[in-house]
Amino acid sequence: MxxxxxxxxxxxxxxxxxxxxxxxxxxxxxxxxxxxxxxxxxxxxxxxxxxxxxxHPRIAEAAKAQIDQLIHAASYIYYVPTVADLAETLARITPGALQKSFFCNSGAEAIEGALRLAKIATGKREIIALQMAFHGRTYATLSITGNKARKTRGGPYMPGVAFAPAPYCYRCPLKLQPESCGLACADAVEDVIKYQTSDDVAAFIVEPVLGEAGLIPLPDGYLARVQEILKRHGILLLVDEVQTGFGRTGKLFAIEHHPGVEPDMMAMAKGIAAGFPLGAFIAPAALADNFLPGEHLSTFGGNPVSCAAALANIAVLQEExxxxxxxxxxxxxxxxxxxxxxxxxxxxxxxxxxxxxxxxxxxxxxxxxxxxxxxxxxxxxxxxxxxxxxxxxxxxxxxxxxxxxxxxxxxxxxxxxxxxxxxxxx
Incomplete structure (x- = not known):
């Protein structure tokens, strides 16, 4: 066979x-x-x-060397040097005040954890996402995915999720023209807060380039306008860099295409370790420390082999x-x-x-x-x-x-x- x-x-x-x-x-x-x-x-x-x-030879060699030394040690129970080194590196290369990373196995798991942290840190329970967005295939990530084709036969989904219009200029959902719309799709986020929520929104989640929706970059100025709205309402900006991160868009992270915008939290996976299974979400210390002991964990999260590959991968991306x-x-x-x-x-x-x-x-x-x-x-x-x-x-x-x-x-x-x-x- x-x-x-x-x-x-x-x-x-x-x-x-x-x-x-x-x-x-x-x-x-x-x-x-x-x-x-x-x-x-x-x-x-x-x-x-x-x-x-x-x-890549350098990444493969780093993973092989780690395999000979340590494969698994439950990095949330014991101190593992490779995990600490990767967390320090991510704090250095990510934008703004992002500092403390939680390691897991995939992008969906990273976003699930980030959503939970957002709710705990803010004391709020609702989430706003974009129509057409895709954030994963677990229960919570499908709940915030604005794509019927991905969600069919899986509902009902998590309550407390509202969707804003996708900033899809080629097929504008508001039937406007990019040169004259005045970023109406960004202003629509305020309407979503006002009319679709109970004013209990913890976070707004967004991909800097909508990946599964058709590789749609956010328009210039969109995120800056949206972040102004979010700050007025005390809502966190959660950036999904699962597909856009680690050089894919010509910046180390795609959020860097949006000057002045600093995420409150960021989720990563895919390109983080060049094919080794690894995901992470990162937040400032003041946010990250809202987790209480035992509230969140991942058995294989922070796997030393994947973390060693990620460290080598980041070095390759930068040095080459x-x-x-x-x-x-x-x-x-x-x-x-x-x-x-x-x-x-x-x-x-x-x-x-x-x-x-x-x-x-x-x-x-x-x-x-x-x-x-x-x-x-x-x-x-x-x-x-x-x-x-x-x-x-x-x-x-x-x-x-x-x-x-x-x-x-x-x-x-x-x-x-x-x-x-x-x-x-x-």
Whole structure:
């Protein structure tokens, strides 16, 4: 029985339409090598996880060295040097007064913990999130996810959650134009507080780039306006950097694209440890210390091997200038894709920050009818041509380019050319 047959028999994959027909045997840098001998250029990075590239030698060596020394020691019961070193590093590299980290295993777990801390610290019980947002697949994170497709057959969900309009300029939910709207979507947060809550809101949670919604960057000035509103109402700003963090957008953290905005709490995962399971949320000491003994814990949180990998990963991102590379290459790629948009009528919008780029396909640029089937065909064409990309968005019509940050311009040019060929074929 081969790997595909074993998946069909023993692995529950019913939550995805289909598993990509690629049996991954090994990977390095920006390339994935399949069991059949075929090599793929990876422009999805394990859903924006291996930011420093697959099996980076420095990160792999750090993890191997830690395995030989200590694998597990319950880091919330005993002192573990690697955990302390990572917490100190995160306090140094994250913005503002963020200082104390809680380590867990995933982005969803990080956000669950941050929500709990927000409620405990403020004494309030409600949460505001964005329509179209995605924050995970656990009970609380699905409760604050504004996407019906992700929530179907799982309700009823957690009470006390309100949703503000998504700042999605290409498809403005308020039917306004970006150049004249005056950031009405930001002002709408105040209306949500006034009309959809009982004025008992602990936190507003937001992704600096809406990932699963279709790689939608927040408009300039949006977060600054929202934070003004939140401060007037004593509401914490919880920033979800699970997908946008660790260089993905051309800044170490995407919140840095919003001058003057400092999060009260921040959740991290995905790119934090280059593929090793690790999540974290971080807050100022005055907030973090609101937890009482025994109120929160994670058995495997702060795993020494994952923490060692995370420390090496952060060093690689900084010392090999991958964050700056992502910014420069992302700007170049957006320019190339804008030119592609002029050539292919299927492309309705091109957007992104750094190497977090979305290409929205539409059947008609006037009606903006989502080209869902075409997006699936483009992805399949690219895969057959040896390029792995993602597809997302509310209607599954957005091509996702999120490669390892060490991808070269030549490699990315090849990927863009392959997408162009696929669009022609469609």
């Amino acid at each position: 081969d790997t595909k047959e074993k998946y069909a028999q023993y692995v529950n994959t019913s939550f995805v339409k289909s598993v990509e027909p690629v049996v991954v045997e090994r990977a390095a840098g920006a390339e994935v090598h399949a069991a059949d001998g075929k090599t793929y250029l990876d422009c999805f990075a394990g859903i924006a996880v291996v930011n420093a590239g697959h099996v 200038h991958l964050v700056e590379h992502a910014a420069e290459l992302g700007n170049w790629a957006l320019g190339e894709l804008k030119q592609l948009q002029e050539k292919h009528v299927l492309i309705g919008d091109v957007r992104g920050q750094g190497l977090m780029i979305g290409i929205e396909l539409v059947k008609d640029r006037t009606t903006k009818q989502p080209a869902t089937a075409e997006a699936a065909r483009v992805r399949a064409f690219c895969r057959e041509a040896g390029v792995l990309i993602g597809v997302g968005g509310q209607d599954g019509n957005v091509l996702r380019l999120q490669p390892p940050l060490l991808i070269t311009q030549e490699q990315l040019a090849h990927a863009i050319n392959t997408i162009s060929q696929a669009l022609t074929a469609c």
